[in-house]
Amino acid sequence: xxxxxxxxxxxxxxxxxxxxxxxxxxxxxxxxxxxxxxxxxxxxxxxxxxxxxxxxxxxxxxxxxxxxxxxxxxxxxxxxxxxxxxxxxxxxxxxxxxxxxxxxxxxxxxxxxxxxxxxxxxxxxxxxxxxxxxxxxxxxxxxxxxxxxxxxxxxxxxxxxxxxxxxxxxxxxxxxxxxxxxxxxxxxxxxxxxxxxxxxxxxxxxxxxxxxxxxxxxxxxxxxxxxxxxxxxxxxxxxxxxxxxxxxxxxxxxxxxxxxxxxxxxxxxxxxxxxxxxxxxxxxxxxxxxxxxxxxxxxxxxxxxxxxxxxxxxxxxxxxxxxxxxxxxxxxxxxxxxxxxx
Numbered sequence: 001x002x003x004x005x006x007x008x009x010x011x012x013x014x015x016x017x018x019x020x021x022x023x024x025x026x027x028x029x030x031x032x033x034x035x036x037x038x039x040x041x042x043x044x045x046x047x048x049x050x051x052x053x054x055x056x057x058x059x060x061x062x063x064x065x066x067x068x069x070x071x072x073x074x075x076x077x078x079x080x081x082x083x084x085x086x087x088x089x090x091x092x093x094x095x096x097x098x099x100x101x102x103x104x105x106x107x108x109x110x111x112x113x114x115x116x117x118x119x120x121x122x123x124x125x126x127x128x129x130x131x132x133x134x135x136x137x138x139x140x141x142x143x144x145x146x147x148x149x150x151x152x153x154x155x156x157x158x159x160x161x162x163x164x165x166x167x168x169x170x171x172x173x174x175x176x177x178x179x180x181x182x183x184x185x186x187x188x189x190x191x192x193x194x195x196x197x198x199x200x201x202x203x204x205x206x207x208x209x210x211x212x213x214x215x216x217x218x219x220x221x222x223x224x225x226x227x228x229x230x231x232x233x234x235x236x237x238x239x240x241x242x243x244x245x246x247x248x249x250x251x252x253x254x255x256x257x258x259x260x261x262x263x264x265x266x267x268x269x270x271x272x273x274x275x276x277x278x279x280x281x282x283x284x285x286x287x288x289x290x291x292x293x294x295x296x297x298x299x300x301x302x303x304x305x306x307x308x309x310x311x312x313x314x315x316x317x318x319x320x321x322x323x324x325x326x327x328x329x330x331x332x333x334x335x336x337x338x339x340x341x342x
Contacts, residue, residue: 062316084153095149129170195220241308
């Protein structure tokens with residue numbers, strides 16, 4: 001390509017102004033500058049490192065196995081046994097964590113660490129809960145805690161839920177048993193259904209602040225929209241990648257309830273074993289033996305503390321339980337607008 005000051009064929013020189021396209025090119029960063037900018041956006045500070053984008057991979061073999069069970073709307077025992085067998089025979093065994101689609105973009109960019117609600121959603125949830133007379137803690141805790149279990153156990157129950165428990169129970173005022181307060185309509189969008197739920201709960205509470213009804217409903221609609229879209233996922237984390245992380249069966253007092261300070265985290269964690277130590281203490285040298293130990297399959301999950309250092313995250317997609325109900329209703333011959341029998 002001829003430069004701006006190169007001799008023309010007739011021997012004359014030109015000093016023409018750069019074209020608009022060339023001006024645009026001149027303002028664009030080179031590759032190194034571009035990757036440095038990405039690194040900064042993802043929270044990094046080391047100029048020598050390239051931006052991290054995990055871009056989790058779908059495990060198609062496991063997806064096919066889960067798909068056999070999920071259309072029925074529950075985790076079929078025989079199919080879940082196939083998931084267990086897969087996990088015991090694959091080259092690198094996994095732990096599983098069911099997550100809302102709300103977090104998919106965060107996980108693709110940053111991995112399984114630091115999952116957080118957006119500030120606007122935190123404020124919406126707090127506002128509504130306070131109108132019902134409840135104080136909830138949704139602050140960005142300094143300590144990362146991820147709850148996992150063995151694939152083929154309780155992960156489907158968590159993965160098919162629309163909301164985190166605190167929003168389900170303290171914002172939409174629903175039972176911890178995950179029962180719906182009244183039947184949806186066949187064909188009714190999930191976010192519309194939850195808006196109806198909130199409206200009913202507000203009307204049932206006699207001392208709900210009258211001047212906050214419209215604001216609470218508006219915020220509820222926004223929360224429902226943000227959580228009730230896309231497919232949820234079961235994330236698969238190689239066990240070898242979290243062997244060194246501190247771990248416990250269920251919660252440890254002071255680490256999740258906000259009753260301790262950041263300075264005390266390290267002190268508490270010193271007395272907590274790593275995941276590998278936890279397995280050894282329970283005489284579980286391999287993943288097959290973990291499946292035989294109820295501590296590793298409990299509905300309360302295994303708490304994994306600290307950053308998850310894994311570049312090998314995989315996932316399978318699942319519909320939320322609400323979508324299962326809608327599909328089953330149509331299969332049963334119900335029509336749009338009919339009450340969906342729970």
